[in-house]
Amino acid sequence: MYVELKDINKTFHNYKASDHVNFGIEQGKLIGLLGPSGSGKTTILRMIAGLEQPDSGDIFINGNRVNDIPASKRGVGFVFQNYALFRYMDVFDNIAFGLEIQKKNKKEIKDRVFELIKLIGLEGLEHRYPNQLSGGQRQRVAFARALAPKPQLLLLDEPFAAIDAKVRQELRSWLKEMISRVGITSIFVTHDQDEAIEVADEIIITNQGRVEQMGSPVDIYKKPTTPFVAQFIGQSSLVNDYTSLIGFEQVEGMHQAVIRPEFIRIAKQGELKQYLSAAEEGIVAGIAFRGDNLEVKVQVKGQSFTATRSLEKESIQVGEKVNVLVYRLYAFDDSKTLLLDNKAMEDRNSVYI
Ligand SMILES: Nc1ncnc2c1ncn2[C@@H]1O[C@H](COP(=O)(O)OP(=O)(O)O)[C@@H](O)[C@H]1O
Numbered sequence: 001m002y003v004e005l006k007d008i009n010k011t012f013h014n015y016k017a018s019d020h021v022n023f024g025i026e027q028g029k030l031i032g033l034l035g036p037s038g039s040g041k042t043t044i045l046r047m048i049a050g051l052e053q054p055d056s057g058d059i060f061i062n063g064n065r066v067n068d069i070p071a072s073k074r075g076v077g078f079v080f081q082n083y084a085l086f087r088y089m090d091v092f093d094n095i096a097f098g099l100e101i102q103k104k105n106k107k108e109i110k111d112r113v114f115e116l117i118k119l120i121g122l123e124g125l126e127h128r129y130p131n132q133l134s135g136g137q138r139q140r141v142a143f144a145r146a147l148a149p150k151p152q153l154l155l156l157d158e159p160f161a162a163i164d165a166k167v168r169q170e171l172r173s174w175l176k177e178m179i180s181r182v183g184i185t186s187i188f189v190t191h192d193q194d195e196a197i198e199v200a201d202e203i204i205i206t207n208q209g210r211v212e213q214m215g216s217p218v219d220i221y222k223k224p225t226t227p228f229v230a231q232f233i234g235q236s237s238l239v240n241d242y243t244s245l246i247g248f249e250q251v252e253g254m255h256q257a258v259i260r261p262e263f264i265r266i267a268k269q270g271e272l273k274q275y276l277s278a279a280e281e282g283i284v285a286g287i288a289f290r291g292d293n294l295e296v297k298v299q300v301k302g303q304s305f306t307a308t309r310s311l312e313k314e315s316i317q318v319g320e321k322v323n324v325l326v327y328r329l330y331a332f333d334d335s336k337t338l339l340l341d342n343k344a345m346e347d348r349n350s351v352y353i
Pocket residue numbers: 012013015016017035036037038039040041042043044
């Protein structure tokens with residue numbers, strides 16, 4: 001493992017910001033650290049960078065224990081949430097900053113800075129000041145500045161948080177391409193699951209100072225191993241009594257479940273040509289446009305589920321009585337999840353109409 005955290009604990013006053021954190025990252029990977037606000041993401045990054053000390057546990061980078069190595073000697077580049085560019089320095093000087101500190105010679109600095117300006121596509125803008133750049137351009141400069149001293153590891157803390165939605169989307173793919181081109185092992189923090197799923201090779205999910213799960217975006221999405229992950233990922237609806245739903249039987253010890261929008265089909269009356277006996281009746285409680293489809297809230301047996309419906313289909317109204325087919329759900333107890341399929345859909349003979 002290129003970066004390894006072993007049983008890291010960190011308490012601020014009474015709050016456990018890191019609670020037995022363990023994970024390992026392979027060289028060259030782009031890792032997304034994803035979790036709600038306050039779950040300990042920034043604390044993990046700052047401890048890896050050496051800006052914060054763990055109370056206990058060990059941090060290894062490239063096989064070396066770095067706990068006692070100061071931040072400036074860890075070979076780690078850091079991109080902060082709020083750009084943190086120097087306002088009184090132009091683009092060139094901002095990128096050159098880390099190299100000046102290392103007292104590199106002028107020629108070497110100039111070559112490296114221009115190499116990076118080219119990499120980030122800001123040729124000709126080297127004498128602009130941060131306030132003469134767009135948010136996206138500033139974040140590119142912050143990226144180049146972090147890379148200038150050739151770190152072995154790049155850490156980015158919510159790098160797109162302050163940028164508006166459209167530019168943010170462009171920057172995500174830009175960042176992914178840049179990182180793979182440079183080939184640097186990177187960890188970026190985000191609280192936005194779409195961002196993590198789109199950009200990261202692997203995702204680490206944090207909750208209340210703990211690592212809940214680590215895996216590929218597909219694994220995290222398809223095989224959530226903890227109740228928290230099942231609820232946090234996807235637009236999940238919590239179901240307090242899944243056994244009241246047709247086709248789902250009680251699993252010992254598991255009383256609650258979550259349903260993802262893609263686990264549900266909402267059909268106008270008469271629209272469902274099969275599996276009618278496996279479907280519930282529901283009432284449409286709310287409809288919202290979400291780009292290319294509709295997000296529909298539906299009430300079933302006193303519980304509220306979120307589903308999607310294509311705009312191409314015949315329209316439905318709030319208050320309309322609909323058929324709600326729940327294909328599957330995640331049942332869970334305190335520590336694990338189980339994917340259950342609607343049993344009433346398995347017995348084809350009895351459900352065909
Ligand atoms: N320097 C600090 N002093 C006191 N509490 C802190 C400090 N840094 C972080 N915390 C607390 O630790 C918890 C985790 O914070 P943080 O790592 O910033 O979470 P995240 O980045 O996931 O939002 C928060 O409750 C925060 O208030």
